[in-house]
Amino acid sequence: MEGYIALAAGLAIGLGSLGPGIGQGIAAKGALEGMARQPEAAGDIRVSMILALAFMEALTIYGLLIAFMLIGKIA
Amino acid sequence: MEGYIALAAGLAIGLGSLGPGIGQGIAAKGALEGMARQPEAAGDIRVSMILALAFMEALTIYGLLIAFMLIGKIA
Amino acid sequence: MEGYIALAAGLAIGLGSLGPGIGQGIAAKGALEGMARQPEAAGDIRVSMILALAFMEALTIYGLLIAFMLIGKIA
Amino acid sequence: MEGYIALAAGLAIGLGSLGPGIGQGIAAKGALEGMARQPEAAGDIRVSMILALAFMEALTIYGLLIAFMLIGKIA
Amino acid sequence: MEGYIALAAGLAIGLGSLGPGIGQGIAAKGALEGMARQPEAAGDIRVSMILALAFMEALTIYGLLIAFMLIGKIA
Amino acid sequence: MEGYIALAAGLAIGLGSLGPGIGQGIAAKGALEGMARQPEAAGDIRVSMILALAFMEALTIYGLLIAFMLIGKIA
C-alpha cells in the first residue's frame, strides 16, 4: 500500500507542475515582449506579471500540499 | 484499497492543475500584451484578468477539495 | 472495489477540469485582447466573457457532482 | 464489478468535458474578438455565441446522463 | 463482464464528445468571426452554422445511442 | 468474452467520431469564413460544405455499423 501512496505523491507534484510551468512561460513571454514594446509601462506590467505568476504558482503549491500529506501517511 | 484512494487524490490535484495552469498562462498573456498596447486601460484589464484567473483557480480548488476528501478516507 | 470508486472520483474531477481550464484561458485571452483594442466596449465584453466562463465552469461542476456522488458510495 | 462501473462513470464525465471545454473556449474567443471589432453587432454575436455554447454544453450533458445511469447501477 | 460493458458505455460517450466538441468550437469560431466581419450576412451564416453544428452533434448522438444500448445489457 | 466485445463497440464509435468531428469543424470553419468573405457565393459554398460533411459523416457511420454488429454478438 505504501508504494501506491508514494506514487500518488510523486504524481501530484510531478503532474502538478506541468500546466503551471507551461502557463507561467506563456504569461512571462507576453509580459517581457510587452516591456520591450512599451518600456515606459514596464513597472505596471511587471506588477501584473508577478500577480499572474503567483496565481499559477499556487496551483502547484496545492499539489505540493497534497504530496506532503500523502508522504505523512507513509512512515 | 488505501493505495488506490491515495492515487486518486494524487491524480485529482495533479491532473486538476494541468488545464487551469495552461489556461491562466494564455489568459495572462492576453492581458499583459493588452496592457502594453493600451497602457491607459491597464487598470480595467487587470481587474478583468484577476476575475478570469479566479474562475480558473476555482477549477483546481474543486480538485483540491476532492483530494482532501479522499485523503480523509485513508487514515 | 472502493479503490476503483475513489479512482473514478479522482479522474472525474482531474480530467474534468482539463478542457474547461484550457478553454477558459482561450476565451479570456480573446476578451482581454478585445478590451485593449476597444476600451469603450470593455463593459459589454466583460459581461459576455463572464457568461462564457460560466458555461465552461458548469462543465467542471458536472464532474464535481459525479465525484461527490462517487465519494458518497465509498464510506 | 461495481468498481468498473464507477470508473466508467468517472471517465464518461471526465473525458466528456474535455472536447466541449476546449471547443467552447475557441468559440467564445471568436465571439469576444468579434464584439471588440464590431461593437454595434455585439447583441447579434452574443445570441449566436450562446446558441453555439449550448450545442457544446449538450455534448457534456449526454456524458452526465450516462454517468448518472451508471451510478444508479452501483448501489 | 458487466464492468467491461459499463466501461465501454463510458468510453463511447466520453471519447465520442471529444472530436465533435473541438470541431463545433472551431466551426462556431469561424461563424462568429464571419458575423463580425459581415454583419449583413449574419442570418445566412447563422443558418449554415446551425447546420454544421447539427452534423457534429449527430456524431456524439451515435455514441450516446451505443452507450444506451450497452447500458441496457447490464441490468 | 462479451466484455471485450462491448469494449470494442465502445471504442469503434468513441474513437470513430474523433477524427471526423475535428475534420467537420475545420471544413465548416473554412465554409463559414468563405461565406462571410463572398456572401454572393454562399449558396454554392453551402452545397459543397454539406457534400464534404457528408463524406466525413460516413466515416463515423462505418464505425456505428461495426458497433451495431458487435453489440448483436453480445446477447
Place this chain on the structure above:
Amino acid sequence: MEGYIALAAGLAIGLGSLGPGIGQGIAAKGALEGMARQPEAAGDIRVSMILALAFMEALTIYGLLIAFMLIGKIA
C-alpha cells in the same frame, strides 16, 4: 480469443477513421476557401475536392473491410 478479435475490429475502424477524418477536413477547408476566393473556378475545385476526399474515404474503407473480415471470424 473472440474478445480480442472483436477488439481488433473495433480498433481497425475506430483508429482507421481518425486520420482520414482530420485529413478530409483539412482538404475540404482548402477547397471551400478557394471557392470563396475564386467563385468562377468553383466547379473545377469541387471536382478535385471530391477526388481527394474519395482517396481518403478509401483509407477508412480498407479498415472497414478488415473489420468485416474479423467479425466474420467471431461467430
Place this chain on the structure above:
Amino acid sequence: MEGYIALAAGLAIGLGSLGPGIGQGIAAKGALEGMARQPEAAGDIRVSMILALAFMEALTIYGLLIAFMLIGKIA
C-alpha cells in the same frame, strides 16, 4: 494466440491509415488552394496531386497487405 494475430491485423490497418490520411489532407489542401490561386494551372496541379496522393495511398495499402496476410493465419 489467434486473438493477438487479429489485434495485429487491426492495428496494422488502423494505425496504417492515420499518417497517410492526415498527409493526403495536407497535400490536397495545398493543391486545392493552388488551383484557386492559379486556375489556368489547375490541370497540371491536379495531375501532381493525384501522383502525391497515390504515394500516400500506397503506404496504407502496405498495411492492408500485412493485415490480409495476418488474417490468413487465423483460420
Place this chain on the structure above:
Amino acid sequence: MEGYIALAAGLAIGLGSLGPGIGQGIAAKGALEGMARQPEAAGDIRVSMILALAFMEALTIYGLLIAFMLIGKIA
C-alpha cells in the same frame, strides 16, 4: 509466442507509415503550392517532389520488409 510476433509485424507497418505519411503530405503541399506560384518551374519541382516522396516511401518499405520477415517466422 507467435501472437507477439504477429503484433510486432502489425506495429512495424502500422507505426511505420505514420511519420512518412504525414511527411509526404507536408512535402507534397510545399510542391503543389510552389507549382501554383511558379507554373513555369512545375516540371522541375515535380521531379524534386517525386525524389523526396521516394525517400519517405523507403522508410515505410523498411517497415514492410521487417513485417514480412516477422510473418515468415509465424507459420
Place this chain on the structure above:
Amino acid sequence: MEGYIALAAGLAIGLGSLGPGIGQGIAAKGALEGMARQPEAAGDIRVSMILALAFMEALTIYGLLIAFMLIGKIA
C-alpha cells in the same frame, strides 16, 4: 514497496522538469527577442526574465524536495 517509492521519486523530478523546462524556454525567447528589439531596455528585461525564470525554477524544486523525501524513505 521500495521499488514503487523509487519510481515515485523518479517521476516527481522527471515529470516535474517538463513543464517548467518548456515554460522557461518560452519566457526566455520572449525576453531575448525583446532585447534585440529594444537594446536600451535590455537591463530592465533581463531582471524581469530572471524573476520569471526563478518562479518556474521553484516549481521543479518542489518536485526535487518531494523526490528527496521519498528517497529518504527507501534506505
Place this chain on the structure above:
Amino acid sequence: MEGYIALAAGLAIGLGSLGPGIGQGIAAKGALEGMARQPEAAGDIRVSMILALAFMEALTIYGLLIAFMLIGKIA
C-alpha cells in the same frame, strides 16, 4: 522470450521511421518552396536537400540494422 525480441524489432523500425519521416517532409517542403521562389537556385537547393534527406534516412537505417540483428536472434 522470442515474442519480446520480435516486438523489439517491430518497435525499432516502426518508431524509428516516425521522426525521420516527419523530418524529411519538413525539410523537403522547405526545399520545394525555395525552388519555386528561386528557380535559378534549384540545382543548388536540390543537392542540399538530398544531403539533408540522407542524414535523416540514416537514422531509420540504424533502426533497421538493430531490427535485423534482433530478428537474427529469433532463429
Place this chain on the structure above:
Amino acid sequence: MEGYIALAAGLAIGLGSLGPGIGQGIAAKGALEGMARQPEAAGDIRVSMILALAFMEALTIYGLLIAFMLIGKIA
C-alpha cells in the same frame, strides 16, 4: 525491487531532459534570431542566452542528481 529503482533512475534522466531540451531550443532560437536582427547587441544577448540556458540546464541536473542517488541504492 532493484529493477524498479533502475527504471526510476532511467525515467528521472530520460523524462528530465525532455522539457529543458525543447525549452533550450526555443530560447536559443530567440537569441540567434535576435543576434541576426541586431548584430550590435549580440554580446548582450549572448550573455542573457547563456544565463537562461543555465537555468534550464539546472532542471535536468536535478534529475541527474536523483538518478545518481537511486543508482547508489541498487548495488
Place this chain on the structure above:
Amino acid sequence: MEGYIALAAGLAIGLGSLGPGIGQGIAAKGALEGMARQPEAAGDIRVSMILALAFMEALTIYGLLIAFMLIGKIA
C-alpha cells in the same frame, strides 16, 4: 530476461531517432529556405547545416551504441 533486454534495445534506437529526426527536418528547412532567399550565402549556410545535422545525428548514435551494448548481452 533477454526479452526485456531486446525490448530495451528496440526502444533505445526507436525512440532515439524520433527527436533528432524531427529536429534535423526543422534545421534543414531553415537552411534550405535560407539558401533560396540568399543564394550567394549558400556555401556558408550548407556548412553550418551539416554541422548542426551532425550534432543531432550524434544523439541517435548514442542510442545506437546503447542498443549494440544491450544486444551484446542477449546471446
Place this chain on the structure above:
Amino acid sequence: MEGYIALAAGLAIGLGSLGPGIGQGIAAKGALEGMARQPEAAGDIRVSMILALAFMEALTIYGLLIAFMLIGKIA
C-alpha cells in the same frame, strides 16, 4: 531484475534524446535563417549556435552516462 535495468538504460537514452533533438533543430533553424538574413554576422551566429547546441548535447550525454552506469550493473 536485469531486464528492468536494461529497459531503464534504453529509456534513459531513448527518451533522453527526444527533447534535445527537437530543441537543437529549433535552435539551428533560428541560426541558419539568421545567417541567410545577415550573412555578415554569420561567424558570430555560428559560434553562438555551437554554444547552444553544446548545452543541449550535454542533456543527452547525462542520459548516456546513466545508461552506461545501468548497463554496468547487468553483467
